Amino acid sequence: MRLHEVRPLRPGARLAPEEQLAWKIAAMAADPAALDPAAAEMAANRIVDDWAVALAAINRPAVIAARGAALAHPRKGGASVIGLPADRRFDCLWAGYANAAAIRELDFNDAFFAAESSHPGDVIGPIVAVAQQTGVDGAALLRGIVTAYEIQVDLVKGIDLNRHRIDHVAHLGPAVAGGIGAMLGLSVPVLYQAVNLAAHLAISTRQTRKGQISSYKAAAPGHIGQIAMLAIDRAMRGETSPAPVYEGDYGLLAILLGGPETVAHVPLPEPGEPKRAILETYPKEHSAGYHGQALIDLAFRMRERIGDIEEIGDIAIHTKKLTHLVMGSGAGDPEKWDPQASRETLDHSAMFIFAVALQDGVWHHADSYAPARVARPDTVRLWRKIRTVEDPEWSARFTDPAPLDKDHGARVVVTYADGRVLTEEIAVANAHPRGARPFGREDYRRKFRSFAEGLVAEAEIDRFLATVDGLHASGPKALAGLAIECLPGRLESGAPGLFDIPV
Template sequence: MIDHHIRPLRAGERRPREEELAWKIAELATDPAPDDPDALRMAAWRIVDDWAVAIAALNRPAVIAARGAALAHPVEPSRPGGATVLGMGAARFDPFWAGYANATAIRELDFNDSFFAAESSHPGDVIGPLAAVAQARGCDGRALLRGIVTAYEVQVDLVKGVALNRYRIDHVAHLGPAVAAGIGTMLDLPVTQVYHAVNLAAHLAVSTRQTRKNQISTYKANAPGHIGQIAMLAVDRAMRGETSPAPVYEGDYGLLAILLGGPDVRVTVPLPAPGTPKRAILETYPKEHSAGYHGQAMIDLAFRMRAQVPDPEQIDEIVIHTKELTHLVMGSGAGDPEKWDPKASRETLDHSAMYIFAVAFQDGVWDHHRSYDPARAAREDTVRLWRKISTRADPGWTAAFTDPAPLDKAHGGRVEIRLRDGQIVSDELRVADAHPRGARPFGPDQYRQKFLTLAEGLVAPEECTRFLDAVAGLETAAAGALGELRIAALPDALHTGLSGLFTS
């Protein structure tokens, strides 16, 4: 890896564009480096993971709405191009809208992979837009996998170097340039076109952290698809010869100077050296439970601790000692009363460490639907327990998350349960069981089983088998064969929603 030290330029200062971060990203995307076989295989398994969680979300309101938008833009069978929409079988739609619909389904349940460094991310959110473009452009399977590996690399490396949350900017800001770079690799575009696409995508992908604050809305699920559309537009414009705002990161009116620290900020972004395989996807980690990643270890810990407290009614208080990020994003430090509100949206509950721990502790299982059911959230004994739980930022846990390399970070915490008789029950867990360093790391069998479990009742078994076989053969899939990355839902399994601007 090469560390690129980036700072805002002073007014009137100029540098060669070859020194800009966006150019370095474009060089990475167009570098003819050898492919890492493990990275390509992991890209295929992350397609399985994304499609699994998308299927489970097919009838969620945000997904119904996004799918409806895509269905308003069909591609005639006689016309080349088009992309499939999850649940709709082989029918083709405008990739701009198909990618949006599929990305929304992938993100809705907060159930695909994560990565944390200076910033946080869900790097698998790149796959929906990339797959749509690959289908529409007739790419072969290896091109899609290489595009995914590039997009992961760019997002992970930006997350390592450029913090967003501390400036109240949402982490999808890194998603735009990652998708643009991935498309550049997939289509074998020249470096100048990728450079302009990355600049424009980075410029337009910025939104505030309000997406994940207070009463969290359905837009949290829509955001990656919207950013994917921005990246597609950026690539389309660059391919047509349009130029972009530059230097988008270093300019005196650019992202760093205006939004991400001011004119004196300094950031360091590591990127693979020329000729080096891209491997960042192997640093990311999947989810076993449908909840924010900061809650994964808490769910596993709640399962473990429940046997130590036979009567939850004897609990006086539960304190979760954890890293500052969990405390601020999912805990008491967020200052959001909604995180203890039984009428809160699912999008809010899956970002409440207190709710997550309470339900996992009581039930001993976690289900992507039942654990968030409004009646489940409103259960009187759950509300009593839930409101006894708080988080505290612990310097030791913060350091164990902040200081180590990404795969060595501690994501969990220590839970202290104080009983009415004064007894303290305490336990801790550093990483979720499914983490690469956890008790049960995810491998091919786990990805396959996750897909089959979440597809049950929505997709026929033979359709599941056909799809899994198609993914297994992606590395050698011929140009135009990516239509096999489709899913047909069972008859009458899909719900419909309201009409929008583009429907008759």
């Protein structure tokens, strides 16, 4: 790896394209380094993981809406939409959007944290859609996914967005564009223009994840995927894009990410070096924000020792600054204790998550968020006794180490009304690579089957998993096998939109 220094230019200064971060990202994406076998295997695992959580969310309102938009854009030889038959094809711009929305809806796919946070598996839906429509083979698809993960992870390591209240999908735009370009074998100059435009247009504020969180949280990755596809299309047609997008005196760093004195350091693989960043990312066992994964596991562990919850006076979750600000008391959002809050808000409330996990001893992607479950009086009483505390020790355990060595957990202090105190802690979630039960290939397959059974025919489940297993050696026609069809009558429909208006 090589660490690249990135800083804004002074007014009037110029920087050769080859010295710009967007060019270096493009060059890395276009580099024909050998596909690392472990990275390729993990990419296949993450396809299974993404399709699993998409099926779990298949009839959520945001997913129905996105699928409806795709249905309005049929295209012969296009891409498949999760849940629909393989012979029904749609424009990749809309199929990728629909699939990405289904993947993101339940906050249930993978995560990565460094200077910034991300859900790198959000790249997969749009890239698979483009792969199906353009007719590449399985090895090219895996290369595209591994490359997109590399860009996403490297940008997350080097450029902090949240500190400046910019949403983490900003890094998703150049990642998807770079992944598509690698998959299609595009040249560095073409990819440079696409990365510039995708980075420029992928910016949005952190309000996406603040207060009463809306259904747009699920739609955001698909929307950014569309931006990346359009950026690729424009670049392939010879169009140019704003540059230098990162270093310009009116560029991202100078205007939105710290000002003219900002300096970022972004690691990228050297020429010929395999792209392995996907191996630094980690999956989710539970449908909740990643900062809640370890809390759920800790609540399961503590519940036998807790006793009568009505005797609890206070629960303090001592944790890192990021958890405190994003999912805890430090966010300043009263909605995080509100039983009427949206599901999107609840899965970003550490207090709610810990309360329900402690009471139930199980976590379910739907039942744990059911309105009647959320509003249970004993749950609300417990929930409102829980708070987070920003703890410098936990912040250091998260901030200072390398990504895979970071501790994502907390120390929970339960204080009873009679003065008794119970304390326990967990460093990382059980499914984390350093956890008690790290996820392997069979865990991904089991996760897929758990959501597909009863919704998808058994033979269709087996066929899909076999397709993924054989991706590396498969030809272009095999990518149609990444469609997964639900049983008849299982898909719901929603309100019509602009594209459904007859002409």
